[in-house]
Amino acid sequence: MALDEWKQPFFSEYMPACQLRGCWLSFALVDEAGDGKAYGGLAFTTFDSGGQRYRGRLNGEGYTKLENQYRGPVVLIFDTTYVAAGADYYDSLQHRDSYPLPITELQVRAEQTRFLRPDGQRVERSVTKSQTDHFYQVEVRDLVRHAAHLPPVASRTHRPPRHALKMMADLGFGPPQPTLVGVVLFPNRHTVLEVRPLRALRPMLSIEDQFCALNLYQLALMSTLSYCDFGQEPPTKPIDQVSFPLEPSVGHFFADRLSGYQEPWKVDVELVQHFYPVYEDVPYSRRFEILPFDPELYQQNRIELGEEQEHPERLHFFDDKKHGTDTQAYICHHDEVILVAIRGTASGADKLRDANAHQVAFVEGVGKAHEGFHKAYQAMRDFVLRYLDQFYTGQRIVICGHSLGGAIALLLAEGLRRTEDAHYNILLYTFGAPRAADSEFTDGASALVHHRIVNHNDPVPSVPAPWMNTTAKIWIPGAVVLFSNPAPGGLLFALGLVRLTGNPYQHHGAQQHFMPILLPDGTHSSVLWTPGCESIEDAACKRALRLNGDMPDRANLIKQLVQSAHHSMVVSYIPAAWATLRRWQQTLDTHGTLVTAREFELIDKALFTMQHQLREQRKKLDLHRPANQRGYEHHDPMSQEVDRLKDSRDRLETLRWRRLQARDVYGSQASSPILQSSLKRWFTHPQNRELTQMASIPPQPDDGWGKPQTLDIDSIV
Incomplete structure (x- = not known):
């Protein structure tokens, strides 16, 4: 050339x-x-x-x-x-x-x-x-x-x-x-x-029925993420592409950060303490998938479809505007797990109209359910089924939710479990959930695996009371009149609350209870265990909602509605779940017992005090009994609760000597070949390197505790 x-x-x-x-x-x-x-x-x-x-x-x-x-x-x-x-x-x-x-x-x-x-x-x-x-x-x-x-x-x-x-x-x-x-x-x-x-990170989850500390912590974070928006831009009618710039948001968490091999910790806009999930390194195709948006490839993504156009937010995110239930949830999946997380109500007193605990038939199964929760469940049922029809290939369906979200999660889990010819395998974790259905429903759902997490100072799990059958159209006007004209207002209020027939509201699932303790250095922690009674959760509620017959004390009812910190995921449940995971890890590493002698002493004293209070209350009530009704005290609910408290103390005694296995801490992930590398990554964050056997709940920064999620008015009554 x-x-x-x-x-x-x-x-x-x-x-x-x-x-x-x-x-x-x-x-x-x-x-x-x-x-x-x-x-x-x-x-x-x-x-x-x-x-x-x-x-x-x-x-x-x-x-x-x-x-x-x-x-x-x-x-x-x-x-x-x-x-x-x-x-x-x-x-x-x-x-x-x-x-x-x-x-x-x-x-x-x-x-x-x-x-x-x-x-x-x-x-x-x-x-x-x-x-x-x-x-x-x-x-x-x-x-x-x-x-x-x-x-x-x-x-x-x-x-x-x-x-x-x-x-x-x-x-x-x-x-x-x-x-x-x-x-x-x-x-x-x-x-x-x-x-x-092309690698991604995904939150580690156990797919076994058995409760484990890993799922407790991970699903507390995933439940809290449900309070975030999906964060897609544009949110509706995208033309050629979508993005997820908003942090924190569900889309940003899964589609940007985890897909890009970054470790997000912010699962709530008000979260200031760093709580990192335990992440596993996986091939990109095995991540929690946010589905693609490509109008060239997928006809259903084309903007010409108008309201029927599919895009990631419409597929993965449920925000009920059509039925007005204010229900919000997200769903995503990988090859082993389909994850559904349901939010508790984040709105204020203007949502009181949704607070309707009237019992209605649970048509997908047996028994009756809280009408407000049932409406929310029905609103999102088709959304979930549509996703499962497209992407279910035999995965474990893990459902979680906080407060109202936990109640809806229970109804959804049982409804899916009973879906004919589907054979869905459900695992349910709920946090601070109220009672969602009656005793007949609970008995019929006995095969559903449900781990129900309760914080000791959370009032919401104690409501609706077993005797309630609230009708919002009656009790709300009654509550308004109650403060101006107590006599007729109180009657109207009571008529809207009390159930005269039918089965009582009853909790479903195996209760896991956070019992608070004060450590010798003055910091706070909690011990997670399974008591044999509901008095522990009721004790917190009774400080805010005292019953005189069937009438709530008005001042304390208002107090309950505004004291939401103990119900918050950010302030209470996430820190306690983190402390539990660290305590159980340390117990496993040191071959120690689940409850130390000092912890046993503190909790046993608290249980003894509750027993004593119940016995004293029973004596006071006995003074007002007619003579012909005395002598049957051991049949009344208070006496039965005293007996259950004794059972709880006996159960606590067994924990004093219990030693943990790896599956107690990590579930099915205990045998994973990448567990140790995942934990090594988790421990690189200094927040996770607490050395004491009794891991304290991490203190919040000096700028305050952060704003907790609004107390779910929907789940109070």
């Missing part, structure tokens, strides 16, 4: 490049360690300046050299579809009926590589001419056509030249495309492409 020919520009006004051959270029795909073996044999496609397409394969080291192409830059893509040797997880994602994913061979290879840094941040590099002519830090989405299902681009120093790609696209090279695809390589140069690993 003549020297003058080499001096001609690559591009002119008339043609994109000189139509001469004789140039060469080489490139290599490598992982973050600089090793190309992970990409050995990978098929690629290039489009040169003459518009010619060339297909080839990398050698075993991830390297190839092209020669004699038309002079000028080439566009490189790796868009070969993954083909499974047999049925595997990728194959199921590619061929599922709803939102089949365009998974490439490059994506599968990148999911098998690892980060050099444990936090997933890119390693800063200074590349010399002797190593390569060009060095680019690329992502799978840079090299494939369809990228809506892939994570957002991470921060990088050595970016591929997007301006050159745009120039090539404007000149018509490569296949027709609505977006720019590929990386531009330059002639007579060697280029190294360092591909970011």
